Amino acid sequence: MIQGHGGNIFGLAEQLGCRPEEIVDMSSNINPLGALPGLIDHLRGRMDRIRVLPEVDARSAARAIAGLLGVAEERVLAGGGTTQFIYAACAALASRKVLIVGPTYADYADGCRVCGIEPDFFLAEAKHDFALDVERLAAALSGYDTVFLCNANNPTGHLVDHGALLSLCTRHPRVRFVIDESYLPFAPADRSHSMSGCGLDNVAVLWSVSKIFGMPGLRAGFLVANTPVIDRFRRLMQPWSMNSLAQEAVRFLGTDLEAVAAFIDRTRAYLAEEGRRFRQRLQTGRLILYPSATSYVLIGLPADRTATTVCRTLAEQRFLIRNCANFHGLDEGFVRIALKDAAVNETVARHLLAAVGEKK
Template sequence: MIIGHGGNKVAAASKLGCRPEDIVDMSSNINPLGMVPGLMEHLGQRLEQVMSLPEVDAGEAIASMAHLLDIDPSRMLMGTGTTQFIYTVCPALQPERVLVVGPTYADYSSACTMHQVEQKYFLAGSEDGFRLDCQQLAIQAREYDVVFLCNSNNPTGQCVPHDDLVQLCRSLPDTTFVIDESYLPFAPKQYARSMTASGLENVVVLWSISKIFGIPGLRAGFLVAEQPVLERFRAFMQPWSANSLAQEAAVFLGAHKKETLEFIEQSADFVRLQVDVFQSSLEDLPLQIYPTLTPYMLIGLPENLRAESLCEAMLQERLLIRNCSNFYGLNDQYVRIALKNSDINEKAAQQLRNVMIRYREEG
């Protein structure tokens, strides 16, 4: 298991000698609007279900989520978060060589290492704002059996346009693309077109309800693929991979499709507003704030300011942000900040400004 995920409030609180709830977690990329209205109450009324075994294959939950996404439920599996499927890619698909498109979430590489599968990175660069060059990727990906691609990407916030992604996957039918769409619902409509309906047999989509619906602790994720590939993953599914409350959440979301889709749209609009305000408030500072289509943003730091120092200064104000030095392709001059409500974001922007003022004075 990798060390260095965001969201470790317990360790941060222990360091400060305070309670975890005293810390605002801006290191974990969760919807700043929280949960879908009514979902918490629904789950509270279903707590007694933890006294019985859940549906063994999560059939009702899958049918409900398929209804939400307008796809055939026979093309979907439900597991303990998308993480379960990330770590199943290698045993299910048996690749000899894997290409990870980065800088990105470290579990893709970690999953390959666990199964002793050779992996290489195709890295987008800071000079291009970490935008992906699909033509160059297509050239390199020809040599690989599987490509991991996070879209929208974590931590860069970049999103590959849907048509470009379809063309890329279609051009390499012998390469399987595992596309993680955990953050795609946060993107504006013109970008937020899922690959779940692509119909391409070499596409595997990971779809999470953790981030957009604010329920990461339930550990609920889905895999969508055409039948030949889906069956290869099904062979590695354990019984009861999704717990009772996770299944109940999926059922609720699909049963309230109109409200759920409206919540996704509201979340994307809210994110756009908060990102614009946050970036504008810092535009005069010597920080490289990269464009993002997500509720988090990657920030490049000036020379001689290290991520560890900035994270420590922010934590003194009870604000936990993400040190990005353990992302392959980045270094200790990058941090990621996940936005919350306007008051918290304003506090974070002011603390960043205070740190940069001290940096200038000491520089």
Template sequence: MAIAHEHGGNVFAVARNLGLAPERIIDFSASINPLGMAPGVREALTASLDRLLHYPDKGAAELKQALAAYHGVDSSSIAVANGSTELIHLLPRTFPGRKALVVAPAFAEYALALERAGWQVDYFLLAPDDDFVLRLPELAQALGAGYDMLFLCNPGNPAGNLLPQREVAGVIDLCRESGTFLVLDEAFIDFCEEESAKHLVLGNPRAVLLRSMTKFFGIPGLRLGYAIAAAETVAQIVAQQDPWSVNTAAQVAGIASLADAEYCRRTRSYVDGERVRLAAALADIPGLRVFPGRANYLLVRILREGVTAGVLRKALLAKGMLIRDCSNFQGLDQSFFRVAVRLKEENDLLLRALAAELA
């Protein structure tokens, strides 16, 4: 069955349809750092305005150095891009193959990028009744059918479940044995950085790790992401990029974000605590099942007959809150929705509204 390629975070379109200013809507559909961008970003952007008179640094050398220092890798192992979505679309056109496997439910852009490049797309579906756990023996069996590329997101999106680093190492081994190119999307791993597999991919020219600065660093409007991979793999990716795909403002904001270690610490502490609180409160609402997650969002299933995510989305939107209807994710149905972890007072508004709608 074809799945619509839609995303959360479409607050501007929603606001236009409602005749409201976007600021009047509390957007739980996009999983962005609830603390906003790092304090130094605004100042850095203001100070860099005169740089806009020049073309951006094509190689983003200063940003690559900052990322290399942040992750403890060599800058030759980093490719900077206009959001990780640029990389998702580049990869099927850069590396040869015809048949790909996507661990699902998953970000719709994986399939869209593959389809546009002429690939066949199959899905390895994870089960809600098993909390979307990835079982390596079953994955090994699936890869045995002969796949040229595997897409895996960790933590999962929209499920939020985290595959421990040792299990990711197992996936890397399976892909190596089957000759499958691994695309490991760590768009939300910043919230549990200790589980990143960044050092596991560096010695493997048939693997690439994707990172995003949209979510954790709260700058989705600037479009900034990057890949970490073996130097030869990075060189192949960079050779396919359009010139100046990363603008000056994005580069400046990225450098300023990475420099603020206290902001990173405070973000992880806040999101961890508030996610646990929000999950417990959601689970206390009759008719909802909350799935365990390690990112800054939670996947929820409606257990009440006659209530769908679409119906709930519409009702909450009337109250100025936008949730993510997950029915268009491969493997999910109309009973699933996702909510971002936002500020406590905003989360409390959502909780009261959900309790009222499901009363």
């Protein structure tokens, strides 16, 4: 299990000898607007639910997400975070040879290794702003039965064109595509980019409520696929995979779809404006800010700085950013920063510029 995820404020607090609350976590890609309005109060009023077992299969939570995504209920399976499905994917799909489109989230590779599979990687390149060449990927699929692809991608923020991705999956029906859309709600017009409604038998979509709705601690995630794929995963699911409060939170999302849509729209508008300001603040020549359709920015460091030293410098100021050296295909030349409120974004930009030798 990889230990280098973002969001480890507890480990950093221990190193610095401070309280976790003193650290500003810009390493974890969570909605800067916080949780969906009303969600926390709703959960406070449902705390007694921990005294009884939750729904064994979280069916009502799956129904809520089906309504949100506009797909049939039987095409949605609920679990304890998308991580549960990532680690079950190779066993559920009887994978033998796996290709991971990167640089991307390390758990896809770890999930393969749990099943005794050493995956191969198809890497987008910095010189092309980490944009995925779909046709080059198509030419590389020979011999592979399973492909992991994150869209919008973590950590690069790149969004693959929906038409190109749909064409790729359609042209290769013998390849199973596991498409992680955990960050897609941050991107403009996410519904038009989602593969959740494509109806292809070889596509399994991972959908998360953790990032966009600001509830990663509850561990709730979903698989969207046609019934044969759902059945394959269902056989590997443990009972009560989603706890009572997580189920309550997801059901709350399903009670007012208009409010959910408005919250997502506000989030996108905020990110568009703050992302513009943040990029403008850091465009000094020493840093490379790669295009992103999400809440986070992948940043290339100057040759005389390393991610380890830059992250350490910012940590001393109580800012936690993501060292990208443990992403396959990246190295000590890259960090990732997730946007917060305007004041925090301005402050971390000032510290980052100072860390790479630029004037504040």
